[in-house]
Amino acid sequence: MSEEKNLLEVSHLKQYFPVHQGFHTVPLKAVDDISFAIKPGETLGLVGESGCGKTTVGRTLLRLYQPTAGRIVFDGDVLFDSGEQYDEEGKLIVDANGKPIKNKAIDVDMLPYRKKMQMVFQDPYSSLNPRMTVEDIIGEPLDVHKLYANRAERRDKILELMSYVGLNAEHATRYAHEFSGGQRQRIGIARALAVNPKFIVCDEPVSALDVSIQAQVVNMFEDLQKKFGMAYLFIAHDLLIVQHISDRIAVMYLGKMMEVAPSDELNNHPIHPYTLSLLSAVPIPDPETARKSKRIVLEGDVPSPLNMPSGCPFRTRCAYATEQCAEAMPPLTDRGDGHFVACWNK
Amino acid sequence: MSEETKSTEYLLEVENLHTCFHTESGDVNAVNGLSMVLEPGKTLGIVGESGSGKSVTAYSIMQILAETGEITEGSVKYKGEDITKWSEKELHNFRGSKCSIIFQDPMTSLNPVFTVGNQLMEAIMLHTDKNKAEAKERAIEMLTLVGVNEPESRIKQYPHELSGGMRQRVMIAMALACEPDILIADEPTTALDVTIQAQILELMQELQQKLGMAIIMVTHDLGVIASMCDEILVMYGGRVCERGTADDIFYRPAHEYTKGLLRSIPRKDNMNERLVPIGGTPINLLNMPKGCAFCPRCDAAMKICLEEVPEEIRMSDTHLASCWVNIKNMYEAQEENKNE
Numbered sequence: 001m002s003e004e005k006n007l008l009e010v011s012h013l014k015q016y017f018p019v020h021q022g023f024h025t026v027p028l029k030a031v032d033d034i035s036f037a038i039k040p041g042e043t044l045g046l047v048g049e050s051g052c053g054k055t056t057v058g059r060t061l062l063r064l065y066q067p068t069a070g071r072i073v074f075d076g077d078v079l080f081d082s083g084e085q086y087d088e089e090g091k092l093i094v095d096a097n098g099k100p101i102k103n104k105a106i107d108v109d110m111l112p113y114r115k116k117m118q119m120v121f122q123d124p125y126s127s128l129n130p131r132m133t134v135e136d137i138i139g140e141p142l143d144v145h146k147l148y149a150n151r152a153e154r155r156d157k158i159l160e161l162m163s164y165v166g167l168n169a170e171h172a173t174r175y176a177h178e179f180s181g182g183q184r185q186r187i188g189i190a191r192a193l194a195v196n197p198k199f200i201v202c203d204e205p206v207s208a209l210d211v212s213i214q215a216q217v218v219n220m221f222e223d224l225q226k227k228f229g230m231a232y233l234f235i236a237h238d239l240l241i242v243q244h245i246s247d248r249i250a251v252m253y254l255g256k257m258m259e260v261a262p263s264d265e266l267n268n269h270p271i272h273p274y275t276l277s278l279l280s281a282v283p284i285p286d287p288e289t290a291r292k293s294k295r296i297v298l299e300g301d302v303p304s305p306l307n308m309p310s311g312c313p314f315r316t317r318c319a320y321a322t323e324q325c326a327e328a329m330p331p332l333t334d335r336g337d338g339h340f341v342a343c344w345n346k
Numbered sequence: 347m348s349e350e351t352k353s354t355e356y357l358l359e360v361e362n363l364h365t366c367f368h369t370e371s372g373d374v375n376a377v378n379g380l381s382m383v384l385e386p387g388k389t390l391g392i393v394g395e396s397g398s399g400k401s402v403t404a405y406s407i408m409q410i411l412a413e414t415g416e417i418t419e420g421s422v423k424y425k426g427e428d429i430t431k432w433s434e435k436e437l438h439n440f441r442g443s444k445c446s447i448i449f450q451d452p453m454t455s456l457n458p459v460f461t462v463g464n465q466l467m468e469a470i471m472l473h474t475d476k477n478k479a480e481a482k483e484r485a486i487e488m489l490t491l492v493g494v495n496e497p498e499s500r501i502k503q504y505p506h507e508l509s510g511g512m513r514q515r516v517m518i519a520m521a522l523a524c525e526p527d528i529l530i531a532d533e534p535t536t537a538l539d540v541t542i543q544a545q546i547l548e549l550m551q552e553l554q555q556k557l558g559m560a561i562i563m564v565t566h567d568l569g570v571i572a573s574m575c576d577e578i579l580v581m582y583g584g585r586v587c588e589r590g591t592a593d594d595i596f597y598r599p600a601h602e603y604t605k606g607l608l609r610s611i612p613r614k615d616n617m618n619e620r621l622v623p624i625g626g627t628p629i630n631l632l633n634m635p636k637g638c639a640f641c642p643r644c645d646a647a648m649k650i651c652l653e654e655v656p657e658e659i660r661m662s663d664t665h666l667a668s669c670w671v672n673i674k675n676m677y678e679a680q681e682e683n684k685n686e
Contacts, residue, residue, distance in 0.1 A: 049539035180627045210395040211566055212643075215610035215623035222620070237539065240569075244612035244621065267617065281544035283569030285611055287592035290573035297548055298541045301509045 005076075006037040007199060007231050008061070012086060013070035015053070015060045019306060028305050030056040032255040033070075035090075035332070040198065041225065043232040045246030045263070047239055047278070049302055053255040054235045055122075058201040061233065062117055063110050075198065079113060081106040090331055115145050118192035122204035124184035128176040134187055135172040138162065141194040161190040164227075165220060182213035186220070193224065201233045206241060218245055239282045243267055248338070251275050254305055254313035257332060261339040271341045274314050312344070320345040357425065357527055357560055358384040358407065358445075364419035365399075365406045365584075374631045376402040378584040379420070386527065389554065389561040391575035393568060397628055399584035400564045404530045407562070408447055409437055443473040446521035450533035452513035456505040462516050463501025466523060473524040488519040491556075493549060511542035515549070522553065530562045535570065547574065568611060572596060577664075580604050583629045583639025586658070590665035600667035602647075603640045638670065646671050 013034050016027035030053045038044050046054045060067050069082040083102035085093040093101050118141075121127035128137055138158050141147075148154040159169050165186040176184055185205060192200050202221065206214040218241060225232065236242045242249060249266045251259045251274065259272040270276050277296040284290050298317045303309055311328050315321040324344045332340045365377040377399040384390050392400045405411050407422055409429065421428045429440060449455040457465060466485040470476055476484060482501070489497035492515040505513055514534065521529055531550065535543035551574065554561060565571055571578055571592070578595045580588040580603065588601040599605045609622040626643035635641055641651040651670050658668040659676070 049541060182627060210628055211568070212395055212607060212610055212624040213628065215621040216625075218612075219621055219623055239540070240612040244617055264617070267614070277541060281540040283540075283543070283547070283567060283573065285568040285572050285596065285608070285613060287572045287596050289614070290569075295544050295548065297544050301511055301542070302539075 004039050006073075007040045007042075007075060008038040009071075009073040010037070010061065011035040011071045012084065012090070012092075013057070013060065013072065014068040015056050015065055016068040021306075026306060027068075029255050029308065030305065031060060033329075034252075034255075034257045036250060036257065036260060038199070038231050038233065041229045041231055042248065043225065043234055043246045045242035045249040046233060046235045046252065047237065047242050047249060048252035049278075050237065051254075051302060051305065052252045053305075054252050055203055056255075057252070058119065058203050058233055058235050062119055062201060063113075064119075074113060075116060077108070077113075078106050079108055079110070114141075115195045116197050117199045117201070118195065118197040119201045119203065120185070120188050120192050120205045123208055124181050124188055125208070127188055128184060130176055133173050133175055134162070134167070134179075137176070137187060138190045138194055141191060145195055147195065157194070161193055164193060164224065165190045180213075181209050182216060185209060185217055189217075189220065189224070193228070196228070197230055199231045199233070201235070203235045204237070205234075207236060207238060214241065221245060239279065251278065254302065254308060256313055256329065257342060258314065259339075259341050260332065261341075262337065265337060265339050269339075271335060271339070271346050272343050273318050273320055273346060312342075355385070356383045356423075357386045358382075359423040359426075360403075360407065360420070361423070362420040363403070363406055363417065363422065365402050365411065365415060366418045367412070367415045369414060372632055375634065376415075376584055376631060377406060378634075380581075380584070380586055381420075382579060382586070382589075384528065384560050384562065386560055387554070387558045388576045389563060389574055391563045391565065391571035391578040392581060393565055393571055393578060394581035395566055395628055397583075397631055398581040400566075400581050401532055402584075403581070404447065404532050404562060404564050408441055408445060408530065410441070410447070439473075442469060442526070443524040444526055445528040445530065446524070446526045447530040447532060448514070448517045448521050448534050451537050452510055452517050453505075453537070455517060456513060458505055460504075461501065462503055462505060462508070466501065466516070466520050469520050470523050484523060485519075488523050489516070491522075491553070492516075492519045493545075494519070510538050511545060514538060514542075514546055518546075518549065518553070522557065522559070525557060525559070527559055528562065529559050530564070532564045533566070534563075536565070536567070543570075550574075568596075568607065580607075583634060584631070585639060585655070585668070587640065587669065588665075588667040590661070590667075594662070594665040598661070598665065600661050600665065600672055601640075601669045602644045602671060604667075606643075606645075638668075648674065 013031055015031040016029050018025045019028045048054045059065050067080055069084055071081040072079045083105040084100045087093055095101055135158055138161055139154055142154055142157060148157060167186055206217050209217060234242060234245055243263050246263045248262050250257055253274050259275045270279055277298050280296040300317055303316055309316050310326050312325045312330060315325040322345060330342045330344045332342045335341055360380060360382045363377055363380045367374040367376055380403055394400045406417055417430055422430050463485050467481040470481040470484050485501055486497045489500060494500050494515050535546050563571060563574060575592055578592060579586050582603050588604050595604060599608055606624040610624055624643055629639055637653050638651045638656055641647040648670055656668045656670045658666045659672060660666055
C-alpha cells in the first residue's frame, strides 16, 4: 500500500451528551474513543444499528457538535485537540491523581474549513428550505464564501452544478416541494458540491429514497467522486449499498469501533462476532442463497447507551463472551491487509 | 374441478379490485384492477415502491381505508363470501378475529396512554367471550409465544418503556391473540434494525408453522420477500405487473420493471460493477399514463405500451406477467414456427 498522506485523521474522539435524570446529569456516550483515518479520494463506509453513534461521528467531524475529547486533523491542519496525551498503546496518560495529563487545547474557527468539508443529509424533505428556490439553495454556500465576482458568474456556477447532478436549467427557479425525493437529494448534493469540497459526509443519503431511485443516486456519488476526487464518509444502515460504494468499511456498535476492513475483505472474511451477525441478518435478494444461508439471530436488544455494559459493549449479546470481555474494551488490532478488529476472542 | 368448489378452497380471493381516493386535486386511483388468491397457511408477498398501491391493497382487504378512500369496483371474498358487501358490524367481527394486520411503525400503532397488557386484553375481550382474568392469562400466554421475556411484568408497562423490536412483538401478539386465518404484515420490519428485523422475520415464520395462519407480507425490500414467500406479486402503479414463485421472480423475471428493479439493487455478485438504475421518477398517480403504468420509465417501451394496458399472460404454471414485450416475443416465435 502506498504511504499516501491521510486527508482526515481522527484519534480518541469522544462525544458525550449530558442527559438529565432528575437531579443528576449523566453522560450519554454517543461516540466513545474512536480513531480512524480517511485518505484523499477514498470512501469509508460507516455502518451500525440505530443509536450506535454513526451519525454523531459524521456531525462531530464537521464540528456541528463540540467534541468532548480527542483530536481531529484535516488536510494537515488540527481542527480540534482537547490535549489529552496517550501512550503508544493508546492508553490515556494520567498523573498521580488519575487526571489526564494535557497539552494545550486547540479549537479553530471552522468557517474556512466549511469550504473543504461538506455534508449531505438523510432527509431530502427537511434539509432544504421550503421558502428558497433551487437557485438560492445551491447559491447560498457561494454567497457565504463569496465565490463569485458578479451575478452572472454566480448563475453560471449554479447551472454548472445543477448539470453535474442531472438537473435542468429550468429547475432553477422552482421550490423544493415541486421535486420528488430523488431530485431533492440531487439538490442537496449540488449544494454540498458548490464549494468544491475535498471531503463530504453523506449521512444516510439514500435511505429515504425508493428502491428504484437509490441506484441513480449511488451511481451519481460514484461518478462525482471520479470527476472531482473528493473523499466520502458514507454513513448508512443498508449494508449492501455501503459495500457497493465503499473502499473500506467501519462497523460501529454503541459508540465503539468494532471492525475496520477493506470492503471485499469485510464481505468475505468478517472476523468480529457482531459483524458476522450483522452480515448474516441482511436479507439477501436471492432466493437460492437466502434458503441456504443460516441467520445468526442475536438475542435481545441493544443495551441502553446510558447504561452500558462494562468492557466490550457487545458482550451481552455475544456468543463468545468471556470474563475478559467484561473487564476491558479490546483494542483495535491489526489482523493484516488493513483489517482491524476489536475482539479478545476472535 | 368445478368453479364453485375451487373458490371455497381459497381463503381469500380478490377480484378486479379498484380503490380510489377522492382528493382535492382529483381522484387518485391507487389500485387499478388487482386480482389475487390466498390459500390457507401460505405466504404471499406484495412488493413495490411507494405509491405502487401495495399498502392500499392491504387496507382494502381489511376495509380500513381512510375516509376519502373507496372500493369502486371488484370484490374481496373471504371463504367465498364477498366482504365488501358486509355491514360494519360483520366487518367488526372479521377484523381482528379472522384477519388482522400489523403496521410498519410500532412506535405509533400502540396507544401511549394504556399499558401493553390493557391493549392486548382489549383485543382479546372484544373478539372472544373471555372475562378479564382469562384475557389476562391469554395476554401473558401470547407474549410468551412471541418471545417477550418476563411477560407478567411487561403487561404492566407502557409502550414507551419498550424497544422497537419489543413493540413489534407486542403488535404481533395482539394480531394473533384471536387466532386469525390471515395475518397482513404491512412493512413489519422497515422501521427496525437489521438484527432486530432478522428476529422478527424468524418469529413470524416460526409462528406460521405453529399456528398455521396465512400471511400477506407487504414490503419494498426484495431481500425480505426472497426467503419468506410462496408467491410474490410485484406491483407498479396500482397494478400487478408480475406474479410467481420467488424463483420465477428472481431468476426468470418477465416484466421490464422487475428486471430493472433486480438490476438496480446491489447484490453480492455485482459488488464491483456499476448499478443499472431505472431512469425517470416514480409514478404520479394523479397523472397516470393511458397504457402500461411503467412505460414512461421503460427502455423497451413500444408504441402499444403507451396506448393499451397489457393483459396478464402465463409464462409457466406458477408464473404470470403483464408486459407487451413478452406478447411481442411470443408472437414473433409463433411467426417463426409458421415460416418453418
